[in-house]
Amino acid sequence: MTGSVLLPVQTASRDDAVLQALVDFVTGEALNPGDRLPTERLLAEHLKVSRTTVREALTRWQELGLVERRQGSGTYLKAVVTRNMLHMPLTLPSGNDFNSLMHTLEIRRGLEAEAAVLCAERANDADLALIEHKLIVMEEAFHVRHGMSADEDWDFHLAVFRTSGNPLFEQIIAAMYEMFHRFWEHPLGVRDFGHASFPYHRTLFNAIAARDPVAARAEALKLIATVEDDLRRGAANLKKQNKSRAAE
Amino acid sequence: MTGSVLLPVQTASRDDAVLQALVDFVTGEALNPGDRLPTERLLAEHLKVSRTTVREALTRWQELGLVERRQGSGTYLKAVVTRNMLHMPLTLPSGNDFNSLMHTLEIRRGLEAEAAVLCAERANDADLALIEHKLIVMEEAFHVRHGMSADEDWDFHLAVFRTSGNPLFEQIIAAMYEMFHRFWEHPLGVRDFGHASFPYHRTLFNAIAARDPVAARAEALKLIATVEDDLRRGAANLKKQNKSRAAE
DNA sequence: TGCCTCAATTGGTTGGACCATTGGGCCAAT
């Protein structure tokens, strides 16, 4: 009896190999997003596999958003393809209810706080200048429009994430933003959505500028908390509306 | 000229329709994760489409992690399927270097702490019993093998994430784990990798069982910290090896 | 020049065949 463990044998399926070969081809030819891939028939011939197998592989890339297929035209690259890509399929069951929206905020709560910490630890003077600039732009937009401006707000947060030195923050939180806003075209009766978060942008910046990770985390959490409050108010509004509508 | 709007012709490709029909079937039959779906041949016959089309649809579900196929056995549901699911597959480039791995740990630091908090707040007695069971299984495996066992370890954390009530934790952290495991297969000189994290599994459970969110966060952070230490040690080992090899 | 037509190209679908793996049932040996 040895302490060793029996590992299952490697059985990489065929279309995995096709995908790998495709990665090699795309990187080898230095293809960029927008470029056209070879015909399915050509790929099948060159890779010595059937067209069916090529199609299964391409279907998987399509589902990941790496590629777009246009009947009669061809298959086009939609994103940069590299070896060692990290696939993260996210799916929310019934993504338009209050709970699902709140779930995206719970992720943001964890990640934005962590990003703020890293940002405060790692920001150099140039980073700070950029973040402050984004902050000022956002504040000006706020005063002009008497309300939060989604783009300028996002730009500010983006600068924070990038300064954290970890590209995953930007990618994942961007996905959360998009999930959130896909069902938030017009706020659920909350006219000044996001209004309450405004002052915490500056306090967050101050904490970062002071290189105070603990304070930065605290301010980031306060900021998210205001968004969660807004969401709860919106849900309450919606409930009221439904009730009065049902009473008719 | 009427005021009506010209909607694009029903362009939902065939396998989109198949997917929709599958959703109806799964919800109608009240299938749960782990249950087996009908044969591809049966589905093709009932839906009046070719088996190829059914396969393309199932391939997409597989890529989203909704379903798992086992040759010779069948196709099994892996997650809850509902109408109005919101999919957002996220794929990002990343390498197998030290920095990339550390980035995944920074994400885990933020998310596992948050998940532990939510878990401590929301766990009921049944949840606690399940988590404790996974913990015991993991501890037994540890004593038998004199080291951490990846599967049992993951099962424990999975139970925590699921109890948090937010499916996004599991999905995001699963991707982080996968990236880590890709690297783990080439052991980097650290024979007892993960060893130090062992005791914190029980302390984490104790905090959750005591419904103490603050303590749960603290224990989760300690656990991740040990993994970060292991990774740093591994990176140092690797560096040393390279240096001595270069000196030959 | 500008428009139309048509044929080649390309992804989408089909039916049918065969391969590889799985899992259960059966049976002989222990």
Next chain:
DNA sequence: ATTGGCCCAATGGTCCAACCAATTGAGGCA
């Protein structure tokens, strides 16, 4: 009664050859 080997039906994986449907561009025509 249990173990191990064997077979076989069911199931996902791959392949082929043909046809359908959308797109594109070249060539013809007014």
